[in-house]
Amino acid sequence: MSKENYTEHLKKFLVENSEEFSGNINSEAAIICVKNEEDPYWKPCLALRTEFDSEEEKTVIRGIFGPTSAVWTFFMFLYFILGILWMVVITLWFVEKQIKSNDFPWALSVSFVMLGLLITTYIIARLGQLKARKEMQKLREFAEESILKFESISSEDHLQK
Secondary structure, X not given: OOHHXXXXXXXXXXHHOOOOEEEEEOOOEEEEEEOOOOOHHHOEEEEEEEEEEOOOOEEEEEEEEEEOHHHHHHHHHHHHHHHHHHXXXXXXXXXXXXXXXXXXXXXXXXXXXXXXXXXHHHHHHXXXXXXXXXXXXXXXXXXXXXXXXXXXXXXXXXXXX
């Protein structure tokens, strides 16, 4: 199977399932998302890439399940900011203890608050993953069905030739 054939098949398969899925497909990659009326913020996406493996001389389809780019960016931003703030505050506390000063008495308690916010961010991310579990299963089924259907169509075409 060629990348172009699979891309065309995937476009048709997405149109056939357009009431449940949406996406953007080109010759290099496809982004498929589950349509979700309730909460569009937490919807997961499937990124599919088609590559030609020259060693084995066949097309390889790779997929990555994950959140939308907005959700991923937001959580990475939170982890980065909270992590940097924690490092600054814990460094202030440590330096204060090393030089036997009392300039930053709040530093240790603020560092615990930062750790609490980091843990809260992690818990919220895990809850989002649990909330999106059904959609992830739908995306997995979409990927498997699209590949199996394409294989059956291409094997029928091969037999007819």
